[in-house]
Structure formats: C-alpha cells, structure tokens
Amino acid sequence: MNRTEIINSEKNKLKQKRLSAEIKAQNIAQVLRQNKNYASTETLMRKKMLEIVALPEEKAQTLRKEYYALQKKLAEIAKNMGYTPQDLTPNYACKKCNDTGVYNHKICECLNNAIRQRLQQESGLTDFKGHKFEDSKQNLLDQNETLKKAYTYALNYVKNFPNNKLKNIVFSGNVGTGKTFLSECIANALIKRDYYVVYITSFELNNIVIKSMDIFADNRQELLSPLLDCDLLIIDDLGSEPIFKNASVNNLYTIINQRQLNNFSTIISTNLTPQMIRDQYGDRLFSRIFNKQNTMPIHFDGKDLRINKN
Numbered sequence: 001m002n003r004t005e006i007i008n009s010e011k012n013k014l015k016q017k018r019l020s021a022e023i024k025a026q027n028i029a030q031v032l033r034q035n036k037n038y039a040s041t042e043t044l045m046r047k048k049m050l051e052i053v054a055l056p057e058e059k060a061q062t063l064r065k066e067y068y069a070l071q072k073k074l075a076e077i078a079k080n081m082g083y084t085p086q087d088l089t090p091n092y093a094c095k096k097c098n099d100t101g102v103y104n105h106k107i108c109e110c111l112n113n114a115i116r117q118r119l120q121q122e123s124g125l126t127d128f129k130g131h132k133f134e135d136s137k138q139n140l141l142d143q144n145e146t147l148k149k150a151y152t153y154a155l156n157y158v159k160n161f162p163n164n165k166l167k168n169i170v171f172s173g174n175v176g177t178g179k180t181f182l183s184e185c186i187a188n189a190l191i192k193r194d195y196y197v198v199y200i201t202s203f204e205l206n207n208i209v210i211k212s213m214d215i216f217a218d219n220r221q222e223l224l225s226p227l228l229d230c231d232l233l234i235i236d237d238l239g240s241e242p243i244f245k246n247a248s249v250n251n252l253y254t255i256i257n258q259r260q261l262n263n264f265s266t267i268i269s270t271n272l273t274p275q276m277i278r279d280q281y282g283d284r285l286f287s288r289i290f291n292k293q294n295t296m297p298i299h300f301d302g303k304d305l306r307i308n309k310n
C-alpha cells in the first residue's frame with residue numbers, strides 16, 4: 001500500500017469508529033423509547049424546552065426547574081432499564097475530534113498517529129534492533145572529536161525532524177568510524193516518534209530495484225513505494241552493491257531525485273569518497289547525492305571531521 005492509500009484507509013477506519021459510536025447511542029435511544037413512560041417524558045421535555053426558549057430568561061425559571069425534574073425522571077427510567085445518560089451520547093474514541101479526524105482546523109493527533117503507526121508497520125521496521133543514542137559512551141565521544149561533532153549534529157537532526165534546513169545527510173569515511181552507528185541512532189529515535197523510516201542496505205536496495213525492473217512484476221509499485229514514500233530513507237553502505245551500469249544507477253537516481261522533489265529526507269552512509277562516488281555512479285547521481293541545497297556531507301577521516309556550518 002502506498003502512503004495515499006494508507007492515509008485514506010486510516011481516515012475510513014476513523015469514520016467507521018465514529019459511525020459505530022453514533023449508531024450504538026442511537027440504538028440505545030431506540031430501545032429506551034420503546035418504553036412508553038420514557039418516550040412520553042422525553043416528548044414533554046422537548047415541549048418544555050421550546051417553551052423555555054420562547055420566554056425571557058427571568059420568566060422561564062419555573063419551567064426550567066420542571067425541565068430538570070423531567071430530565072432526572074428520564075435518567076431514572078433509563079437507569080431502571082440498565083442504562084446511564086452517558087450511554088445516549090456517542091462514546092467517541094478521541095474526545096478531541098470526536099473521531100472526525102479534524103481538531104482546531106488541523107488534522108487531529110489521533111489520525112496522525114494512526115497513519116504514522118500504520119506506515120511504520122508497512123515498513124516492517126517496528127522491531128528495528130539497531131543502536132540508540134543512549135548506547136553511546138561519553139568517554140568514547142570525548143576521545144573522538146569527529147564522532148562527537150557528528151553525534152551532536154545527528155541529535156539536532158532528530159530534534160528538528162522533519163523541518164530540517166538540510167533534509168539529507170551523507171556520512172562518508174572508512175569502516176568503523178561510526179557512520180552506521182549514527183544512522184541507526186537516528187532511525188531508532190525517529191521510529192520511536194512514529195515516523196515512517198526505512199533502513200536498508202545498499203545491497204538490499206539494489207535487489208529491490210532489480211526486482212522492480214522486471215516488466216512482468218505486477219507488484220512493481222508496491223516494491224518501490226516504501227522507498228519513495230517514507231519520511232526517512234536510510235541507505236547503509238552505498239557502494240557495497242554490485243552495479244549493473246545504467247539500470248541500477250538510473251533507478252537509484254530516480255529514487256533519490258523523487259524523494260528530494262517531495263521534500264522527504266534521505267541519509268546515505270558510504271565507505272566511498274565523493275570522488276569514488278562520482279566515478280562509480282556518474283555526475284548526474286553524484287550531483288543529486290551531494291546536492292548542496294539540501295544535503296549535509298559529514299566526512300569521517302578517522303580523526304578530523306570536516307563538518308560545515310549549519
């Protein structure tokens with residue numbers, strides 16, 4: 001399912017919840033009205049209410065008292081039949097939006113959370129086991145200025161997500177410098193906040209891309225949509241995959257380009273230097289990956305981290 005389908009399906013679920021709460025309340029009202037005493041008391045109350053609104057406030061006081069007495073009587077009859085007045089008002093799951101999905105002219109938190117959780121489920125990453133920020137050892141960070149700066153950047157990135165000035169990060173450098181560690185920390189922190197994160201090795205990504213290229217594959221869109229739709233795509237170890245010139249490079253370009261156009265974030269970690277990326281993937285993909293407008297390149301050279309402002 002793609003993002004739009006998921007959103008629609010969650011909207012629909014909420015609508016069903018709302019309707020069923022309303023129908024349940026209406027059904028109880030119907031049952032109660034079958035009791036003649038209840039029905040006639042309710043009719044009397046309606047009449048009273050009409051009289052009350054027609055009168056000026058100071059003249060309506062006696063009627064108001066009578067109205068409350070009827071209300072009490074009605075609750076009493078309902079109680080004898082095993083119901084409370086609350087049973088007659090729809091019991092909405094969300095008290096903020098009454099299951100309409102809209103609160104304060106904005107999409108309600110309940111709907112937003114449901115959509116995010118569902119997207120997360122679809123990504124199959126709900127039990128992602130990677131590292132967390134809490135796992136990092138302060139003494140290790142203190143020994144390694146490079147890692148410390150990158151760590152702080154990653155923390156702020158998560159804090160500002162999804163409104164980061166620079167949407168994308170490229171972590172580059174040798175094996176064991178902490179690139180994967182930080183990518184995993186970011187993934188975990190954002191999954192915890194119910195963002196739709198897809199964490200994938202470059203090798204796995206390449207396999208999906210190859211599968212999706214099969215013109216007979218009827219699940220082509222299904223294969224690619226998590227990569228295109230997720231809030232954050234993390235591609236680990238770019239350069240480790242076998243490259244079938246043109247086809248896989250073109251597809252990788254399409255994914256990264258489309259994500260940038262849609263304002264979705266992508267994090268890439270790689271052992272390759274920028275020059276090697278240019279040589280291996282060509283100028284077009286290189287300029288997308290290192291797009292200065294929206295990408296923060298963080299290079300780990302073992303000791304020194306050349307981290308730009310921002």
Ligand SMILES: [Zn+2]
Binds near residue numbers: 094096110
């Ligand atoms: Zn709500």
